[in-house]
Amino acid sequence: MISPPVLKPASLNCIDCPIKHRAVCAYCEKSEMAMLEMMKSYKTYPAGSPIIFAGDRMKFVGSVVTGVARLSQTMEDGRRQMVGLLLPSDFVGRPGRSYAAFDVEATTDVILCRFERKPFEKLLKDIPHLRERMLEMALDELDSAREWMLLLGRKTAREKIASLLIIIARRQNAVQDETHTDVQFDLSLTREAMSEYLGLTLETVSRQINALKKDNIIALEKKRRVVVKDFARLLSETGDDEDGGFLV
Amino acid sequence: MISPPVLKPASLNCIDCPIKHRAVCAYCEKSEMAMLEMMKSYKTYPAGSPIIFAGDRMKFVGSVVTGVARLSQTMEDGRRQMVGLLLPSDFVGRPGRSYAAFDVEATTDVILCRFERKPFEKLLKDIPHLRERMLEMALDELDSAREWMLLLGRKTAREKIASLLIIIARRQNAVQDETHTDVQFDLSLTREAMSEYLGLTLETVSRQINALKKDNIIALEKKRRVVVKDFARLLSETGDDEDGGFLV
């Protein structure tokens, strides 16, 4: 069983939804009527398929309901860097812009709750609540992009891997207690996808993951499932401040 | 003479200001009266001085009027990564959050137009126009953070340097014509600051800059002034798509 993902506080999902920890689109059940009248549709993208390419015309925006998608950028010679990891409740697309700036690709099967862009933009004008949420989401994304920049610019390969594992574990609600051992979660990313996230090669990713295994910090199971055997130790391998949480 | 900086389209500055290309705070001259009633003050920070440290209580938000500031993150062992370069019109601080998430430091002398955070947050609620601008600014920042991630994760040292030079040249309005030669601008950053921006060491920065000089692509003048002798060539050294501009 896959643990339910952590919904970001300012997501579009679950705004008024009674089911607090499942990813159901905003306004699906009740609340602002206008939203209901808008063209809204769910679409499933199979694992590995493109959702949109950089430069394509963007007809919709939306949010991830289930699955994992990624936002990435490609250089002419094929070098690729992931610039966003999209988990349930994350927003896709930029209101007010008609062309995509980045590639979006489904990593696992993805269900997207889509809104036509134009009517969504109109709603954004009309519903202050929605605009506030969008601002909060953008600022949260910006903060995590900036932490990611520290990772890319300054961390060692091992620190990068440890950081990624912890980010994914946390977003999957797998971590109840930071001192807990045997935290389990689905990685859902291939070695190549991880290397694109971390600015490494897939060989380096493989070596570092196996080094963590050899040091008895994690164990690897079938189907890209990870068991963290020593969470505190994994945390200390990230290079991050121990008490990053004191910032309210 | 220093060229006037490029104001981002969605900045708080110059919203209705008749002087289009000087950095004057929003509403300084006219427009929304509420803004005038708010506690607003200008403060000058000398080059090299801290504006705020990560974790400090944030009493104000504001925007850069003149000068260059930087946003950075520090690891316990002293590794530092710049995560934002703040030029005139850029916003500092996060409304709705009481503690700073990153260090902010003046690189050159900086004049900041500051607003007390609480009343600013109230204004943000009341003036839709302002909220829209904040959203636009956040999304622009997010886009540039993501491009920066590609730079940090995948570019070579030479590509990083070329990219930085072009970003700074563009933001200073120094580039009228992309094919133009003899584009001149103030770098305003020490080798160390550049190395923190690019995820390199200062020695590597120095070597790469001198390599560009040796290849007759740039020339270095007194007072950190740079002359680009072959702009097209510099552009081609960034590794970026030639025609990134087709996205409207």
Add this chain to the structure above:
DNA sequence: CAAATAACTTGACTTAGATCAAGGTCGTTT
């Protein structure tokens, strides 16, 4: 269920950039 394919591991070797260590320039201070 076997064959095919995709994903992962591991080893040997290379290299871009880091590190360590002097010196050299420039601008400011007395």
Add this chain to the structure above:
DNA sequence: AAACGACCTTGATCTAAGTCAAGTTATTTG
């Protein structure tokens, strides 16, 4: 104008991560 300090350059050496090249293990498909 000498002396100081901050900034920059350059060389020699080291090393973390990249590259190339087989193999091995999972997962999917016919």
